[in-house]
Amino acid sequence: MLPYLSRDRVALVAAVALPPVVCAVLVPFRASMSNTNAALVLVVAVVGVAALGHRLAGVLTALSAAVWFDFFLTHPYEQFTITKSADITTAVLLLVVGVVVSQLAARARELKVIAITDDDYLAQIHHTARLVETATDPHTVIDHVRGQLVGLLGLSGCRFEYGTLIGHPPSLREDGSISWGRRRWDVDHNGLPGEELELRVFHNGRFYGRYMLQAAPGAAPPLAARLVAVTLANQVGTALDTISHVRA
Template identity: 30%
Template sequence: MQTSVTTGPLGGFDRWSDRRGVVRLAVVVVTLALAGVLGLLRDEVTSSTAALILVLPVVAAAAAGDRVTGVLTALAAAAGFDFFLTAPFYSFAIHGRDDVELAGVLVLVGLAVTEVALWGHRQQASARERDGYIEGVLGLADTAAHGGGPELVEGVEQAVTLALGVDRTSWRRGPGSSSLPTLHRDGRVRVDGRDVGVSRHGLPTDTVLVVPAGQGHLEVVAATRTVRPTRDQLRAVLLLADQLRTSTAERTPSRGR
């Protein structure tokens, strides 16, 4: 059974990140070239207008959501403005107070726009993840409504593994050990009454995480890497586990159990 739970960053951004070195170099060169062209037109273009024009590649680079690209482009714009458009020309010295302020504004705008773009990318990625979780839960709910069985149990195992980004998930009959870290209904992971704080410290790597599910429990294994699930991820896991709160889960074990 294939479970459509979406995780990870934006696919398009992943493809772009493979070429980020080339992109960073290209935007710096384009920004410096634009400053050079404006330098040739300095008699017709005021410093303020030139600075506004140089903001454009900074904004375009920052919109990509890569902090390094945004910062490099902002520094290139400030350097190009200084070199080509402020007296003494073709020198990195600046004698005019207004020119110093404009160069500083270019850098600050680049930093600000980059951070805003990064925030937007994070929000968009989180929204897509939530949509993926909901889609996965609805798909499993449809399976449960049609009888569930091994397909439902296997689907929940796969969905939890994808939602958390862990190594594997297995459903076991009966309650889990009270001495093991357990995900509770309030979204917190506790062991012996103590909050583990998985969002900060990560899921345990030396033992399993127990998630009550139907007439049994899910054992979540994250042994090969540190996984720090968000609140949305843990809520998705609880919703997925709820799909096994049926008599189907009681009479139908998962694969190999």
């Protein structure tokens, strides 16, 4: 499977190149094929590009399809002119239907990505919960979660501090928001703060320590990822509390 960035680039190229190719293929049949059927073939091309890429690619394909439909398949041929009202209606409907269908196809792709991502989040929480149940050393859980946080939040660095609250760094809260002093930091708009960010570890009201998170440039994890990070930190608190009681 192509990476999303590469796949989107391919989709943009296809958005421009595919409709004229499809229309050129239909040219030998334009005398016997109705323009309505030709438009339906072009809609299939629009759906294919939108499913491969994103909304912009789908819209560009719909525009390109309408333009080349006019050029290749309507009288007068090989001119960007339409003389019949029925052909004008078909071209407009091709554009409208193509745009609508491309949006639906792109939305379906987004929902699939969200479902895959949610499954990954649940798997990470479950894996850590199992580790908490079996670990005999809290450092095992601490190190495991540190690696998870780096991947989840897009970090360049992450370390754990035991039982210290030095300074007033920005803080990742239980609700997934980030506070910095008295103000709330807009992660969706600004990304993660450039300074080290703390994620505190509690269990049953007792503070055990905190993860200090250093964001990579441009990191802007969604709310779901930040909530998973908080959940993982809480599991570390559970491990520290359970293992300390066992050793006592």
